[in-house]
């Protein structure tokens with residue numbers, strides 16, 4: 001299953017392997033899905049103004065994040081109910097990430113749980129926790145995260161309440177993890193601890209625990225500044241792939257303001273619509289240290305588990321190397337905003353508009 005030739009192939013395979021409910025859960029977003037489309041549209045309207053005649057016979061795509069060397073500047077972000085896409089769920093993504101050499105952020109809203117994944121696939125990764133208990137519960141979870149060898153802890157701040165995803169609502173689709181007793185991130189009948197999260201909680205975690213903290217879902221430069229002020233270790237720009245607040249700024253467009261606010265003090269990660277090597281290069285040009293690729297990860301998993309994820313990552317690596325060389329840059333650390341300008345997107349964007357050949361029946 002790991003022998004396909006292009007990234008377009010993984011999308012086709014994923015769609016063939018998933019039923020309509022799981023497919024729509026993967027590609028869908030909140031309300032009118034405008035945040036989702038805007039992510040792609042903005043990425044497609046940043047275009048290269050490349051430099052030429054640099055010696056690009058050797059290019060270096062490696063970067064550092066949380067003390068880890070990433071073979072390409074990519075993180076595999078948390079995907080709830082990933083077990084709907086590949087049987088081994090979080091363990092499969094962990095395996096692919098470790099074997100390839102990128103950082104995986106495991107969602108608390110998937111199976112197996114974080115301790116089982118740590119046992120099954122020892123290796124550096126980050127744990128993203130949705131709160132489903134009080135502060136004592138949280139403290140216990142963080143202690144166990146540290147004991148299990150995770151190199152970072154992630155709070156997702158754009159999901160204090162769960163959005164309305166019409167594709168799922170219309171079919172009565174319930175994400176796989178929410179079908180189990182332990183998957184109740186935001187139990188409508190119980191206390192919604194996630195909605196009580198505040199800066200005090202961030203300060204508490206930083207004071208009490210010695211594990212790098214990522215805050216995911218930062219869009220506003222004021223929040224980015226505040227993250228730095230309270231000692232957050234990584235700011236993660238995200239609108240949850242358009243799955244939470246509708247009508248946000250595109251993440252790639254929120255990135256420059258956040259990068260300016262952070263002013264080099266901590267790394268900035270971005271996600272939202274990134275599907276191709278050239279997209280990753282654009283994110284780095286605008287100041288990100290690494291780029292998260294959520295639907296890319298889920299599509300690759302659905303296309304054929306670990307082998308398909310490994311193949312997808314190596315095609316992505318090749319795309320990154322080629323884009324890097326053709327922008328006249330040999331090292332990802334040397335990418336800069338001067339290589340990009342803004343132009344009109346070619347046509348209306350959608351979740352899969354990075355794969356135009358699909359529309360031609362490939």
Ligand SMILES: Cc1cc2nc3c(=O)[nH]c(=O)nc-3n(C[C@H](O)[C@H](O)[C@H](O)COP(=O)(O)O)c2cc1C
Pocket residue numbers: 025026027039077078079080081107108109128156216238239240241242243271272273274292293294295296298
């Ligand atoms: C199916 C699916 C499930 C997701 N589950 C989570 C989750 O459990 N926790 C989280 O922080 N983000 C979650 N996200 C958001 C991703 O981590 C990431 O921010 C988003 O997918 C980035 O946009 P992209 O899909 O366009 O790359 C999920 C995204 C998808 C597509």
